[in-house]
Amino acid sequence: MKRKIAIAAALAASLLGTAACGSSGGDSAGTISADGKVDGKGKTIKVWLMVDAQSGWKSVVDDASKRFTDATGANVTVEYQQWANVLTKLDASLAGSDVPDVVELGNTQFPKYVDAGAFGEVKKDTFENSASWLPGLSAACEMDGKTYCVPYYAGARVLIYRTDLFKAAGVADAPKTYEDFIAAADKVQAANKDPKFGAVYMPGRYWYAAMSWVKANGGDIAKKDGDKWVGQLSQPASQDGLNKWVDLVKKYSKADVTKDEADQYLVFSQANAGMFYGNGWEQGSAEQVRKDPNDANSPLVDTKVKGKLAAAPMPGIPSLLGGSNVGVPLKSQNQELAAQWIKYFTDSTSMKGLIKANALPNATAMLDVAASENPALKVGAEAAKNSWAVPSSGKWADVEKANVLQNMLSDILTGKKSVADASAAADEQIAKILNG
Amino acid sequence: MYAVETPPAPVQESPRPPVTRRRKRGTGKALPWLLAGPALALLAALLAYPMGRMIVLSFQDYGLKQLWSGATAPFAGLENYLDVLTDSAFWAVVRRTILFTAVSVLLTVLIGLGVALLMRRVGKTVRLMMIVAMMFVWALPALVQAQVFKMMTDSDVGVLNYLIDKLPGVDFQNHSWFFTPTQGWIVITSCVVWAGVPFLAITLNAGLTQVPKELLEAATVDGANAWQSFRAIIVPILKPLLVIVTTLSVIWNFGLFTQNWVMRDGKPEPEFQTLATYSYVQAFAQNKYGLGSAISVITVLLLLGAMAIYIRQMFKIGEVD
Numbered sequence: 049m050k051r052k053i054a055i056a057a058a059l060a061a062s063l064l065g066t067a068a069c070g071s072s073g074g075d076s077a078g079t080i081s082a083d084g085k086v087d088g089k090g091k092t093i094k095v096w097l098m099v100d101a102q103s104g105w106k107s108v109v110d111d112a113s114k115r116f117t118d119a120t121g122a123n124v125t126v127e128y129q130q131w132a133n134v135l136t137k138l139d140a141s142l143a144g145s146d147v148p149d150v151v152e153l154g155n156t157q158f159p160k161y162v163d164a165g166a167f168g169e170v171k172k173d174t175f176e177n178s179a180s181w182l183p184g185l186s187a188a189c190e191m192d193g194k195t196y197c198v199p200y201y202a203g204a205r206v207l208i209y210r211t212d213l214f215k216a217a218g219v220a221d222a223p224k225t226y227e228d229f230i231a232a233a234d235k236v237q238a239a240n241k242d243p244k245f246g247a248v249y250m251p252g253r254y255w256y257a258a259m260s261w262v263k264a265n266g267g268d269i270a271k272k273d274g275d276k277w278v279g280q281l282s283q284p285a286s287q288d289g290l291n292k293w294v295d296l297v298k299k300y301s302k303a304d305v306t307k308d309e310a311d312q313y314l315v316f317s318q319a320n321a322g323m324f325y326g327n328g329w330e331q332g333s334a335e336q337v338r339k340d341p342n343d344a345n346s347p348l349v350d351t352k353v354k355g356k357l358a359a360a361p362m363p364g365i366p367s368l369l370g371g372s373n374v375g376v377p378l379k380s381q382n383q384e385l386a387a388q389w390i391k392y393f394t395d396s397t398s399m400k401g402l403i404k405a406n407a408l409p410n411a412t413a414m415l416d417v418a419a420s421e422n423p424a425l426k427v428g429a430e431a432a433k434n435s436w437a438v439p440s441s442g443k444w445a446d447v448e449k450a451n452v453l454q455n456m457l458s459d460i461l462t463g464k465k466s467v468a469d470a471s472a473a474a475d476e477q478i479a480k481i482l483n484g
Numbered sequence: 485m486y487a488v489e490t491p492p493a494p495v496q497e498s499p500r501p502p503v504t505r506r507r508k509r510g511t512g513k514a515l516p517w518l519l520a521g522p523a524l525a526l527l528a529a530l531l532a533y534p535m536g537r538m539i540v541l542s543f544q545d546y547g548l549k550q551l552w553s554g555a556t557a558p559f560a561g562l563e564n565y566l567d568v569l570t571d572s573a574f575w576a577v578v579r580r581t582i583l584f585t586a587v588s589v590l591l592t593v594l595i596g597l598g599v600a601l602l603m604r605r606v607g608k609t610v611r612l613m614m615i616v617a618m619m620f621v622w623a624l625p626a627l628v629q630a631q632v633f634k635m636m637t638d639s640d641v642g643v644l645n646y647l648i649d650k651l652p653g654v655d656f657q658n659h660s661w662f663f664t665p666t667q668g669w670i671v672i673t674s675c676v677v678w679a680g681v682p683f684l685a686i687t688l689n690a691g692l693t694q695v696p697k698e699l700l701e702a703a704t705v706d707g708a709n710a711w712q713s714f715r716a717i718i719v720p721i722l723k724p725l726l727v728i729v730t731t732l733s734v735i736w737n738f739g740l741f742t743q744n745w746v747m748r749d750g751k752p753e754p755e756f757q758t759l760a761t762y763s764y765v766q767a768f769a770q771n772k773y774g775l776g777s778a779i780s781v782i783t784v785l786l787l788l789g790a791m792a793i794y795i796r797q798m799f800k801i802g803e804v805d
């Protein structure tokens with residue numbers, strides 16, 4: 049008996065193993081064009097999109113795929129990916145031969161893969177609106193004057209606030225300056241005595257927000273000095289911005305300082321805060337939730353804040369232009385077909401679909417359409433014009449993956465380090481990664 | 485060194501044994517190997533190959549380009565190991581992992597043993613209910629356990645804060661359990677211990693059935709109290725099993741990954757990194773596969789100490805049986 053238990057236990061122990069990766073070679077050169085006739089009969093292309101498309105604008109995806117299939121005869125399988133593990137998954141699949149034909153990545157993630165030569169060069173002018181692509185998106189696609197991906201959609205962060213609480217506190221309009229914003233926060237905070245209530249919901253590891261405050265004060269994350277990157281967070285201008293943000297968090301936010309912004313609209317929908325800083329579409333997500341969060345087709349249910357929210361540009365704070373691009377991996381066996389699919393998926397018809405779904409389109413030419421056709425996007429379209437981008441380095445994605453900025457912010461807010469010490473340490477790590 | 489390594493005298497080939505005895509010994513030796521063959525082949529494929537690959541990787545400078553192109557990675561010598569061993573963050577992670585392992589294993593074994601002893605005292609129905617309840621815990625994947633604990637301790641919607649807040653005079657609204665590493669690790673350790681107790685309790689309960697009743701009765705007649713018979717009779721009989729389950733718990737908990745990874749949303753702060761997550765981040769997030777492998781190799785070496793006790797105990801049990 050004892051021996052059996054021991055052996056079973058030993059086997060169980062040995063099952064805790066390690067993983068190894070295989071690899072294979074092969075690549076091709078040449079620009080991928082989305083023009084011309086491609087016969088895709090009997091072929092199927094595999095598309096990786098992020099979950100946002102599934103929950104936000106699945107009809108746009110389906111419509112583009114349908115137009116693609118009508119034109120080429122090829123079929124499309126769309127696989128929706130999670131942000132948490134898409135890069136690890138992509139790394140592994142690019143090492144093999146069964147690669148996706150189209151891949152969506154965030155605009156801050158793309159440079160690393162372009163730099164490592166994972167994506168094929170595309171013929172830029174074969175895609176609609178390519179002349180006015182948003183620079184914040186297309187910059188991530190370009191290297192040495194060549195284009196390796198196509199902008200897909202953008203997101204700009206705005207101020208989302210409770211109109212009912214503003215009214216009750218005697219704040220008439222959306223704030224126009226940063227001082228207005230602070231004054232409004234003071235009034236809303238004073239009018240709500242509940243200890244759980246915070247005038248501004250600002251989670252502690254929300255680095256997009258903190259860095260926007262840094263940028264607003266003339267600071268920066270890192271700068272290239274000659275051929276070396278130098279961290280800029282400990283510079284006086286950046287320090288001012290960081291301090292301003294930290295003061296805001298400490299004074300008005302009851303948010304968990306060890307959380308990031310991933311679930312902020314859900315927490316905000318509990319009606320314990322007056323404002324938050326989020327993507328335009330988060331207003332809708334805060335007002336209505338799926339009855340079954342795991343089922344994108346379940347009915348929408350109103351939350352406590354339904355009909356009480358409005359959005360405005362965050363006064364005095366430039367927004368980090370977030371968003372996604374799509375590209376064709378160099379190892380794809382169906383490059384021409386993949387480019388054709390991207391053509392349909394990023395054309396004006398698809399962009400109009402995105403605008404309806406509260407996402408910002410990929411080109412400045414479409415931003416004005418967005419502002420006039422969808423009032424909810426007006427604010428975001430404006431914010432997108434006043435935006436900033438992360439340091440343009442192929443290694444930036446590694447800084448994000450190492451959570452350098454999030455860790456800096458939680459070190460400051462949990463009181464482990466002073467603003468000066470934490471930012472000096474972050475500068476050192478950022479320089480090490482970017483120059484590494 | 486060289487003196488020791490000089491080849492020994494050909495002891496094996498000295499006096500030829502009688503033919504009959506030799507054949508008998510020959511089949512006797514081949515049969516076990518034959519029977520164990522398939523299992524060994526499987527182990528070689530599933531364990532030896534990845535292990536070997538990992539060791540090779542740890543001496544290479546292997547990045548994304550090598551991964552995708554299949555090109556041979558440049559030999560890095562001991563560079564990966566030097567990078568790891570001179571990094572103060574690495575040593576902080578090692579200390580933390582060892583401390584966590586010590587505390588969590590001690591708690592798991594003590595509580596597991598306590599529950600096992602309790603199971604011998606209660607009636608049949610209650611014991612069955614205990615086993616079923618523990619089986620449920622045991623059957624839960626670590627990922628689900630971690631998600632459940634994460635939800636319960638969430639600062640905004642967690643039930644734990646809600647309940648503690650109900651106590652008179654206590655304000656636990658929006659309390660963040662991961663604000664200080666100590667509290668965060670209490671949550672993580674609780675989850676690991678809670679999940680580890682069923683295996684220990686059920687195994688030790690099985691071991692306790694082997695304690696002869698007569699011995700305990702004799703001890704009682706001789707005037708021994710409960711603690712004395714526990715120390716003098718139960719513990720010595722359970723000892724081999726205790727050593728094995730403890731060593732196993734050490735091995736499992738030393739490789740902690742899922743619980744701290746999930747509870748920190750896949751982005752653990754430096755204070756919540758263990759050797760497993762640290763190695764994973766280096767290899768797969770930073771694409772430094774060589775460096776990540778070097779950390780894994782060092783982890784394996786650290787664990788070998790624990791393994792040695794465990795394997796020795798296995799052989800000892802074999803001899804007794």
